[in-house]
Amino acid sequence: MNSHSPARPRARVLLLTGPSGSGKTSLAALSGLPVLNLDDFYKECTDPSLPQLPDGGGADWDSPLSWDADTAVAAIEELCRTGRTAVPVYDIATSSRTGATGLALDGAPLFIAEGIFAADVIDRCRAAGLLADALCLRGRPATTFRRRLARDLREGRKPAVYLVRRGLRLLRNERTIVARHTALGAHPCAKPEALTRIAAAREGAPSGAHGVAGAGDDPARAAARR
Numbered sequence: 001m002n003s004h005s006p007a008r009p010r011a012r013v014l015l016l017t018g019p020s021g022s023g024k025t026s027l028a029a030l031s032g033l034p035v036l037n038l039d040d041f042y043k044e045c046t047d048p049s050l051p052q053l054p055d056g057g058g059a060d061w062d063s064p065l066s067w068d069a070d071t072a073v074a075a076i077e078e079l080c081r082t083g084r085t086a087v088p089v090y091d092i093a094t095s096s097r098t099g100a101t102g103l104a105l106d107g108a109p110l111f112i113a114e115g116i117f118a119a120d121v122i123d124r125c126r127a128a129g130l131l132a133d134a135l136c137l138r139g140r141p142a143t144t145f146r147r148r149l150a151r152d153l154r155e156g157r158k159p160a161v162y163l164v165r166r167g168l169r170l171l172r173n174e175r176t177i178v179a180r181h182t183a184l185g186a187h188p189c190a191k192p193e194a195l196t197r198i199a200a201a202r203e204g205a206p207s208g209a210h211g212v213a214g215a216g217d218d219p220a221r222a223a224a225r226r
Contacts, residue, residue: 009080011109013130014201016194017118017186018137019177020062020170021148024114027137027191031112031198034105036079038115040088041072045095057162059095062170067117073124076113079105080130092157110202119184126185132201135194136186141174 014033016024028035043050043066051063060066071088078085084104088097105111110132118134125131145167152163170177182188187197 009130010083011080011105011111012132013076013080013125014110014112014132014198015118015122015125015134016112016114017116017181019144019174020116021144021151022137022139023191024137027194028112028114034108034111036075036103036111036113038072038113038118040090041068042066042090043068044097064117064120069121073121076125077128077130079111119181119186122185133197134186135197136178136181136188137194138178138188139190141171144174145171
């Protein structure tokens, strides 16, 4: 049998999620692993399926329905199977795709896919035999709020009024967000533990109940998450 058959992928994925501003991008960069930015799979502002905020404030970009999960999973699987894929280039300020770029693993057996919706594809990656681990970064909500707002204002992601309102809403909901990611199968942890688990996944060590397919996962609990 070919060593790179669908039953044995070239690489596995470590899914990294957490509230917006929790430090996912900086942690992924610190790991030294190839990184797939899942925010590039947001839907465009012209997509009629975009969910709307109940107060009439526009699209709800914090809803998983604002994100193209199918295309993201296809890119993850292509990276795992072939070592390369095409990735959209997404401009958050204009809520639109501006092009595409290539991502290659260059032989790396592990890569990180990070984004606020990464937990929503845990079950699909596990079922495909691609999952190394799934982590949810958590910290102090007030710290996350300050970090997120400073970043979003610096990068001009959206108008300032929108960013402040969104930031306050996410501040109030942060613990609920972490609980949701945990229920979907991500292991909640701070940066030091996340780095330890990334190192373990890199070495191929067992990653615990939330790691590789079937490891310690109760079938009834997994079914309840779907």
